[in-house]
Amino acid sequence: MKDAPGKDSVRKNGAIADTGEEHLHENLVELRQAAAVVSGRTLWGGVDVAVACGEFVAVLGPNGVGKSTLIKVLLGVLPAASGEVRVLGRRPGTAGGEIGYLPQRRNFDAALRIRGTDVVRLGLDGDRWGIPLPAAGRFSTRQRAAEARIHEVIELVGATAYAHRPIGGCSGGEQQRLLIAQALVRRPRLLLLDEPLDSLDLPNQAAVAALIGRISRSQDVAVVMVAHDVNPILPYLDRVVYLAEGGAAAGTPAEVITTETLTRLFGTPVEVLQASDGRLVVVGGPEAPAPHGDRHAGAVVRVGAGMGMNAEAGTGMGAGMDAGMDAEAGDVR
Amino acid sequence: MSADTGLSWNLVSDVQQMWQLDSMVNAYRAGTIVAVLAAVVGWFMVLRRQAFAGHTVALAGFPGAAAAVYLGLSASWGYFGFCVGAAAVIAALARDGAGGGAEESALTGVVQAFTLACGMLFVSLYKGFLNGTDSLLFGSFLGVTPGQVAVLAGVAAAVLAAIALIGRPLVFASVDPAVAAARGVPVRLLGVAFLVLLGAATAEVSQITGSLLVFALLVMPAATAQRLTVRPALGLGLAVAIAALVTWFGLGAAYFSPYPIGFWITTFAFGCYVLAQLFGFATRRHGTGRRHVARALGVS
Numbered sequence: 001m002k003d004a005p006g007k008d009s010v011r012k013n014g015a016i017a018d019t020g021e022e023h024l025h026e027n028l029v030e031l032r033q034a035a036a037v038v039s040g041r042t043l044w045g046g047v048d049v050a051v052a053c054g055e056f057v058a059v060l061g062p063n064g065v066g067k068s069t070l071i072k073v074l075l076g077v078l079p080a081a082s083g084e085v086r087v088l089g090r091r092p093g094t095a096g097g098e099i100g101y102l103p104q105r106r107n108f109d110a111a112l113r114i115r116g117t118d119v120v121r122l123g124l125d126g127d128r129w130g131i132p133l134p135a136a137g138r139f140s141t142r143q144r145a146a147e148a149r150i151h152e153v154i155e156l157v158g159a160t161a162y163a164h165r166p167i168g169g170c171s172g173g174e175q176q177r178l179l180i181a182q183a184l185v186r187r188p189r190l191l192l193l194d195e196p197l198d199s200l201d202l203p204n205q206a207a208v209a210a211l212i213g214r215i216s217r218s219q220d221v222a223v224v225m226v227a228h229d230v231n232p233i234l235p236y237l238d239r240v241v242y243l244a245e246g247g248a249a250a251g252t253p254a255e256v257i258t259t260e261t262l263t264r265l266f267g268t269p270v271e272v273l274q275a276s277d278g279r280l281v282v283v284g285g286p287e288a289p290a291p292h293g294d295r296h297a298g299a300v301v302r303v304g305a306g307m308g309m310n311a312e313a314g315t316g317m318g319a320g321m322d323a324g325m326d327a328e329a330g331d332v333r
Numbered sequence: 334m335s336a337d338t339g340l341s342w343n344l345v346s347d348v349q350q351m352w353q354l355d356s357m358v359n360a361y362r363a364g365t366i367v368a369v370l371a372a373v374v375g376w377f378m379v380l381r382r383q384a385f386a387g388h389t390v391a392l393a394g395f396p397g398a399a400a401a402v403y404l405g406l407s408a409s410w411g412y413f414g415f416c417v418g419a420a421a422v423i424a425a426l427a428r429d430g431a432g433g434g435a436e437e438s439a440l441t442g443v444v445q446a447f448t449l450a451c452g453m454l455f456v457s458l459y460k461g462f463l464n465g466t467d468s469l470l471f472g473s474f475l476g477v478t479p480g481q482v483a484v485l486a487g488v489a490a491a492v493l494a495a496i497a498l499i500g501r502p503l504v505f506a507s508v509d510p511a512v513a514a515a516r517g518v519p520v521r522l523l524g525v526a527f528l529v530l531l532g533a534a535t536a537e538v539s540q541i542t543g544s545l546l547v548f549a550l551l552v553m554p555a556a557t558a559q560r561l562t563v564r565p566a567l568g569l570g571l572a573v574a575i576a577a578l579v580t581w582f583g584l585g586a587a588y589f590s591p592y593p594i595g596f597w598i599t600t601f602a603f604g605c606y607v608l609a610q611l612f613g614f615a616t617r618r619h620g621t622g623r624r625h626v627a628r629a630l631g632v633s
Contacts (some may be wrong), residue, residue, distance in 0.1 A: 037628075075515050096517060103511035113559040114380070114508055126505030127516045132566070166563045182512070279538050 022261075023215065026089065028190045028222045029050055029074060034083035037071045042081070043069050047248040049241050054120050056216040056223045056236050061243035067226040068104055070243065071192050074224065075101060088190060095190075100183030104194035104226070107175055112168035116159060116178040119167050123182035149185060156219075157181045157211060173204030177211065182321070191216075193225040197232055205232045212236070230257065231279045257282070340589045350581035351588050360474040362482045364580040367541050370489040371550035372558075373496060374534040376569050377527060379555040381507040385438055385530065386423055387551055389445040391535045393419035395544040396448050398469050399455035408469070409481060412536035413488075419444055420532030424525040456561035472543030474584055474597035485537055492530050499523060504565065541580075546595040550576050560609040575605050 027050045035045035035193045043066030051057050059067045072078040073085060076093020089093040100123075124146055125132075154163045157177040162170055167178060176196055183191055193212065197205045213236025227233060230240065234253060241250045242257070244265045249256045256262075257280055262270040273281045342348055351357050378387050397415025398408040422444055427437040456466055467473075496503075505513040506520040514520045539545045558571035585599030590597075 026477050077515065077536075099515075101512055101515045105511065108508075109382070111382075112380075112508065114565065115563045118504075118565060119508060122505045122509060123500075125501065126509075126513060127502055127518045129502060131497055131500035164563075182509075265585075279426070312516065 027086075028088055029224060030084070030086040031073075032084040033074070034085050035081045036066050036073055036078065037042075037081035038066070038069060038078070042246075044229050044243050044248060045082070045246060047083070047241075047243070049248070049250050051190075051224055051239075053222055054216060054220045054234075055238045056213060057225070058230055058233055058237050058240045059224060059226045059243065060228075060230055060240055063228070064246060065243045067243060068194050070241075071101075071194050071224070071226060074192055075099070081308045091177055097186045098189050100186065100188035100191045100221075102179050102191070102193045102196055104198065107199070108168045108170075110168040113166050114168075116163040116165065116167045116170065116174075116181075117150060117154065120154060120163070120182045120185055121146070123185045124150065148177055153181045153185045154178070156184070156215070169220050171204075174206060175298075176204075176208055178201060180208070180211065180215070184219065184221070187219075188221060191221050191223045193223060195226050195228065197227065197229070209233045209236065234278070234280065253280075347589070348378040350392065351585065356475060356477065357584070357588060359477040359479060359482055360584055361581065362475065363477045363485050364541055366482070366485045366489045366578055367537050368554075368576035368580040369573050370492060370534050370548055371538045371547070372554045372572035373493060373569060374531055375551040375555035375576075376558065376572045377496070377503060378508070378531060379552060379559055380504065381527070383437075383528075383531070384548070384552055384600075386420075386441050387531055387535060388548065389441045389448070390416050390420045390532050391424065391539060391544050391547040391551070392445055392452075393532075394536055394547075395469055396452035396455055397536075397543075398539070399452050399459070399466075403455050403459040409484060409536075409540060412539050413533065415448070415537035416539070417532035418528055419448060420528040420535075420570040421525075424528040424536050427524075429590070447611075456507070467593075468543060470543045470545045471593055472539075472541055472546055474541060474587065474594045477540075485540070488533055492533050495526070495530055499526060503527060533534055542595050542598060546599050549599035549602045550580065552608055553599075554579070556608040557602070557606045560606070560613050573601070579605065 029049065029051035030048040031047050033045075034047045034049075036043045047070075049057075059070055060066055069078060071248045073080050074087050074092055076091065080092075085092050088098055152162055158181050159174065159181060162174050163178065167175060170178065180196070181194075183193075191212075196212070197208055200208060209232040212223060212225065213233065215221060216236070225233065225282070230237070230253065237253055239251060240253050240256050241248055241267060242262065247265060249261050249265045251261075257272055259270065259272045262272060262282065269284055271283045273283060275281065352361075375387075378384060393415040394412040397411035397413075397418075399411070400415075401408050401411025423437065423441055426440050502513070502518045503523050505516075506518050506523045510520050535547055535551065538550050542549050554572040554576035555568075557575055558568040561571055562568050579598050579601035582601050583594055586592075586597040586601075589596035
């Protein structure tokens with residue numbers, strides 16, 4: 001990867017030194033003409049994204065387009081094939097504790113006998129060598145500060161009631177809150193969340209989305225969140241990045257999630273409809289190639305993904321949700 | 334055991350009599366070292382869901398010891414060489430550093446079948462050895478020399494020191510590999526290091542419990558402790574306490590009865606596990622906090 005131009009790093013260093021206005025406008029994440037190539041295939045290219053302090057940005061797009069890959073590029077796990085990527089003013093992978101990361105996952109094994117607090121604590125000091133000494137907690141001020149921070153962040157996500165239970169026995173929503181606490185425990189300036197609402201039921205999707213929105217405001221944390229459905233987070237979003245094969249569109253949801261922008265982006269006719277309650281439905285759109293065995297690719301109905309780009313959505317069946325979710329919701333009702 | 338070692342009505346004098354034998358004192362020393370080591374390593378193994386890998390590594394000790402005896406070496410060398418070797422093979426070939434993966438379990442099964450076959454070969458090569466097969470598989474506490482105790486203590490100290498060094502990142506990598514990797518924890522390297530430590534620990538335990546019954550000390554105390562508590566530090570302490578107790582009682586019972594040590598240790602450990610399960614059922618509705626336990630047990 002190409003190093004940043006000299007003037008850029010000078011500006012960033014200056015911004016860190018003075019806490020004045022420039023700091024507020026400092027971009028935590030900057031991609032310029034970035035491209036990602038995975039096993040010889042270009043997932044996306046020519047992507048320009050800038051995320052400022054405290055912004056809540058969603059990364060949207062069809063399955064297999066490389067949304068998670070974008071997170072990996074920002075983490076520095078995967079190098080960008082071309083273009084320039086800066087995270088917190090540095091090369092990706094060097095910002096360490098200032099980034100909170102929540103990977104895409106299934107749930108913890110039900111048999112895992114470890115408490116939620118332990119998982120949060122690992123987020124704080126799990127990468128330090130050695131073992132924690134139980135007796136030190138009473139005497140060392142650092143230990144006490146660590147415990148206070150863990151308590152505080154668990155309270156922040158509303159997980160106090162179940163943080164002392166084995167995490168394997170917690171529900172999906174409870175586990176997700178504890179994992180958000182784990183990602184937040186080091187007071188990061190940037191949160192990278194990979195489909196945190198996936199595998200949650202509808203009420204939990206709404207609650208966790210509200211929690212993330214609240215945290216990005218109250219803790220002044222920038223959030224970059226991969227989502228396959230924009231609707232639960234739509235009220236809290238500052239901007240969206242819509243990835244498509246070969247390009248990307250970034251801007252406010254009102255700018256990007258429109259018939260015109262998405263039709264131009266995908267190069268095929270796409271229509272954005274708005275339900276009476278404000279939810280957005282994208283109809284049409286390309287069926288994205290998903291050669292890497294993306295775990296959603298097998299779902300029969302969820303072909304277009306992105307934001308429920310399925311044919312059924314147009315017939316009023318699933319406003320921005322995949323059919324599986326709908327079936328679940330239907331059962332509940 | 335001979336007839337004069339039966340239990341009398343005076344337990345204290347019985348124990349005193351037992352400890353007058355150098356071989357029993359050595360057995361107690363070796364057993365205690367092995368129990369502490371097995372409990373600590375086993376706790377991590379249960380957390381990482383690598384019991385199958387542990388079992389395979391343990392079985393590799395059988396051909397190792399058989400080969401060593403066949404070649405006229407000390408069985409200890411065979412145990413260590415083959416256990417650590419099998420651990421290294423599994424670690425090198427398994428791609429996922431997080432432990433417990435599907436690929437790892439298939440690979441582990443392949444290694445296990447082959448090691449057992451090798452063990453049979455060495456046993457049949459050395460015809461007069463057949464009597465020793467029992468103790469290789471099911472354990473023995475006779476004939477532990479002071480020199481062996483020193484070697485056991487040295488290896489145990491080295492393994493425990495290594496665990497203390499990598500303990501916290503190892504838990505992180507076991508519980509949450511993706512986040513740990515993003516935080517710069519060398520997840521794969523830790524997986525390899527742990528399997529090698531597991532190999533060394535297994536080689537030690539095998540010399541007391543035999544290759545087939547290592548789980549009595551490696552899995553049972555750790556599994557019992559994890560049923561009783563979800564606190565990592567408390568769980569480790571409990572596992573060590575349970576392992577030491579079942580070993581001490583197992584050695585005593587084997588001395589005063591005609592039945593082998595492996596049976597006694599395993600039976601005591603199994604009893605502890607059953608009690609822990611009952612405790613788990615009793616406290617399931619209320620949690621395992623101090624107050625909850627008291628309420629579940631009807632004491633307030």
